[in-house]
Amino acid sequence: PAARSSWWLFLPRILLARYDGLSIAVFKRGEGGPELIYRTGALSGLGAEELRISEREWEAAQHLARGLDWRGNLGVLSPAAASRGLGSARVTPWGQGALRGLVLAAEQDHAGSLLDAAGGDLDLLAAHFGAVASLALSLWEMQRSKKRLEGGLTTLHQVASAIAAPHEGAVESLGAVVAIVAKALNADLCAFLLY
Secondary structure: OHHHOOHHHHHHHHHHHHOOOOEEEEEEEEOOEEEEEEEOHHHOOOOOOOOOOOHHHHHHHHOOOOOEEEEOOHHHHOHHHHHOOOOEEEEEEEEEOOEEEEEEEEEOOOOOHHHHHOHHHHHHHHHHHHHHHHHHHHHHHHHHHHHHHHHHHHHHHHHHHHHHOOOOOHHHHHHHHHHHHHHHHOOOOOOOOOO
16 A cells, blocks of 8 residues: 555655665566566666666665665666666665565765765665565455454344244244354354254
């Protein structure tokens, strides 16, 4: 849900306004591999394949608290970014487990002076994306739990109504309950055994 709206981009916009000349790309680890979800500045015209970070660099960045730095040799990381005049980059990990990604920040200066100045803010940006992803997952899980509980309450109400309804005997009541439970469980067969 967070990836489809723009409220989660307030911090990158503030960061870019503060550090003119900084370009940012954000990746998330998807089911099919890394997915590019945001890019700006000199990186904005590049496609996902052009900015693709190798699996080796992805894993290395994930295991280092401050990520990876490239100074003056950006062509090793991304030839397409280097061809745009970018000379240095920092790749910072965000999130954990299945909810993780990378923030790629790049600038023209081969020494990385802007990256050094923005270092703490890039860490904050990475923490922001991790928190947004965690919040989105929590909301999705709560929505799923809500639907499951609503379904259970509906079934419980239907069973209570079937039991309270006037019937010729217990067999009819039990038959109504069996039909309700089978439908709620999408079961091919449902039976109660009475002892």
